[in-house]
Amino acid sequence: MSTNQRVLLVVNPISGGRDKTPIIEQVQKKIQETEGELKIYKTTGTHDKYRLMEIVEDFKPTRVLIAGGDGSIKLMAEILKGDDIPIGIYPAGSANGLAENLQLPSNIEELTEIALGDNFILLDTIEINKELCLHISDIGLNAELIKNYQEGNIRGKLGYIIQSIPTLIKSEFPFHFKIEKEGITLHRNAVLLAIANAKRYGTGSTINPKGKYDDGVFEVLVFKEFNIPEILKTFREDVELSSDFIEIFSTSEVMLECPKEIPFQIDGEYRGEVKKVHAAISPIKIKIAVPQKKLPNKLII
Ligand SMILES: Nc1ncnc2c1ncn2[C@@H]1O[C@H](COP(=O)(O)OP(=O)(O)OP(=O)(O)O)[C@@H](O)[C@H]1O
Numbered sequence: 001m002s003t004n005q006r007v008l009l010v011v012n013p014i015s016g017g018r019d020k021t022p023i024i025e026q027v028q029k030k031i032q033e034t035e036g037e038l039k040i041y042k043t044t045g046t047h048d049k050y051r052l053m054e055i056v057e058d059f060k061p062t063r064v065l066i067a068g069g070d071g072s073i074k075l076m077a078e079i080l081k082g083d084d085i086p087i088g089i090y091p092a093g094s095a096n097g098l099a100e101n102l103q104l105p106s107n108i109e110e111l112t113e114i115a116l117g118d119n120f121i122l123l124d125t126i127e128i129n130k131e132l133c134l135h136i137s138d139i140g141l142n143a144e145l146i147k148n149y150q151e152g153n154i155r156g157k158l159g160y161i162i163q164s165i166p167t168l169i170k171s172e173f174p175f176h177f178k179i180e181k182e183g184i185t186l187h188r189n190a191v192l193l194a195i196a197n198a199k200r201y202g203t204g205s206t207i208n209p210k211g212k213y214d215d216g217v218f219e220v221l222v223f224k225e226f227n228i229p230e231i232l233k234t235f236r237e238d239v240e241l242s243s244d245f246i247e248i249f250s251t252s253e254v255m256l257e258c259p260k261e262i263p264f265q266i267d268g269e270y271r272g273e274v275k276k277v278h279a280a281i282s283p284i285k286i287k288i289a290v291p292q293k294k295l296p297n298k299l300i301i
Pocket residue numbers: 012013014015016017043044045046068069070071072073092093094095096155156268269
């Protein structure tokens with residue numbers, strides 16, 4: 001771990017319904033020990049991007065630490081835009097899909113060693129409808145669940161569980177999709193379409209067994225049916241999913257179209273109802289501090 005670092009710690013106080021004080025205290029202690037300089041920014045949910053851009057400009061951090069969920073990591077990634085400033089992650093959201101993929105531990109002291117350490121990966125990013133996506137975006141049933149969760153009052157995994165049954169009852173799936181990639185047009189009926197840069201959802205579901213975070217392509221996942229036995233299979237490591245349940249193809253660019261507007265999400269943040277989704281690998285790569293051993297060369301979302 002280097003000394004004299006200029007560290008910006010970005011804390012989302014509401015993410016995952018958890019108290020972030022132990023994280024803040026641990027970072028303060030470590031920065032003091034290593035004679036660094038620390039600036040703490042607590043997000044408010046409004047104008048954070050603008051304020052953080054100003055802080056990055058003035059404070060010129062050499063490291064950015066984030067205590068929050070994927071939405072907070074994405075916010076910082078959009079501000080840093082592939083600058084060489086490494087990001088250290090304290091998974092403190094409700095699902096933490098990206099951290100799941102990077103195999104980060106849960107212990108705060110270990111996380112601090114990693115977050116301030118010198119072992120990095122360069123994560124591919126995907127530009128989806130002009131927005132940066134770090135690991136997963138989807139259109140259809142899962143985005144509808146995220147919308148209902150964000151409108152509800154209960155944070156964390158329990159919030160998702162509570163919203164799952166009403167979402168299933170009210171949803172109008174299957175949806176019809178036109179998929180255009182590399183000069184080929186496909187038509188599919190599906191419960192949802194996902195664009196994934198990694199293996200698993202933050203829930204631990206392995207939906208994209210062949211996903212790699214740095215291969216310059218992403219996968220389009222067509223979930224053809226709502227099949228509970230197949231969904232349960234995705235919670236096991238070596239999954240062999242039925243082709244009646246899921247169809248997967250890799251590409252660097254895709255256009256998805258649906259005849260009616262349906263819910264859409266990027267990295268766990270609901271983005272409204274859309275009819276078109278355009279996704280392409282972005283030139284921006286994000287430098288992320290990861291554990292030294294067991295360095296994954298595959299994202300296991
Ligand atoms: N102080 C705050 N009050 C309300 N919303 C906030 C605040 N700070 C950030 N947000 C919102 O939190 C979202 C990002 O959440 P993040 O990804 O960090 O965690 P999360 O896993 O989504 O957390 P949770 O699901 O528990 O809300 C953004 O929509 C952002 O606007």
